[in-house]
Amino acid sequence: MLAKRIIPCLDIKNNRVVKGVNFNNLKDAGHPLELAIDYEKQNADELVFLDISASLENRNTKIELAQSVARKIFIPFTIGGGVSSLDSMIKIVKAGADKVALNSAVIKNPDLIQQGAKELGSQCIVVAIDIKKYGNRWFVHNLAGSEKTDLDAFEWAKKVADLGAGEIILTSMDRDGTQSGFDLEITAKISKTVRIPVIASGGVGKLSHFSDAFKIGYADGALAASVFHQGIFSISEVKKYLRSQAIVTRC
């Protein structure tokens, strides 16, 4: 049976891993290569590398650093941040990415999803969606969360899946870094509707939050940063706990 995936995320700024709360107050969390190697050892199922300030600084992803990580790990690797053209997607794949994460650029130009899927295959195209709840609705934010858009999160998720995205990373900005648990309601709503994997992101603080992501949020994977960077628990511990909850994970 297909395992539920546990995915540590490396948010990168100035060549360091950083982590904040609600996308703000970024603090240093370590060296990207050292953390990546350590997470692979802990049995991470995949690794995500996001150059979080690239779009804001209007530049492309820092390829060299991502490439040095890709060379050292033998699990699926997603690279994103500032990816704004088919050319930059191809460059990222050549640097060793198995998947390219798209965010701000596809909000401006959704056709990029189709172009990427056609050239590289849907399995390679991940759309990262940063969302915030306003009343009873969730809206998409872009440029590292700094700007609210008019896109409804649920409609946008359906659209990116229709355009050929192979996976969605759904990050709740309200929960990011707060360790108060994933936003399960919108995660479940999207995951039950689209026919591509949905990765829950933002808010893990307790082991039970991981099992909630799968049992209540219907997610295919759970992404976390703070709890792993701070060593609150190891990936192996999370998996052991999930198995005790009858959730299939890779040993």
Added chain:
Amino acid sequence: MIAVIDYRIGNLYNLKNALDKIDASSKIVTSPKELARAKKIIIPGVSSFDVAMRNFKHYGFYEKIIEIAHTGIPILGVCVGMQILFSIGEENTTTKGLNLIKGQVKKFTIPFKIPHMGWNQLSFTKDDNHLLSGLENGAWVYFVHSYFVETSAQFSIATTDYQQTFCSVCAHKNIYGLQFHPEKSQKNGLKILSNFCFNKD
């Protein structure tokens, strides 16, 4: 030297990186001429069956690989590279494969999410094949595919379940195939690549 065939589909960087990691002497080859010195051959593939076959022919590998296959040189197909070892594929349009093993490549028609993407387990159906030596039954490997191989049980050495059971590792004489990505399957994948590269056959 282990030749990794580059027929301009997908990225070979990660596979080459994994072969370097296990210290296998390998070379990415872009024309059939370069296969003359190959002791073993790997056919990678991230694409669709029809595009893979089209490119395989376009770059002149089709006849050459069939000829080499009959000399007994070990050949390992990975993902779509495994699928094209079989007789026929139905992705986009019906396309003939290399027909080195009898079987067909079909689309999953299950109510699960497609592609079958993520970590899943190998269930060994034969215990004596060197390709899986050192791995435990139930070993986890990483898959990304929407089509699967339907073949006779005699050619299947491991299967995997995703609502339905399909052939995830095949072997027939000197021809081998892996439906998953060994280069992304951490230690299990590196072990399988070592078994292929360093087996004295």
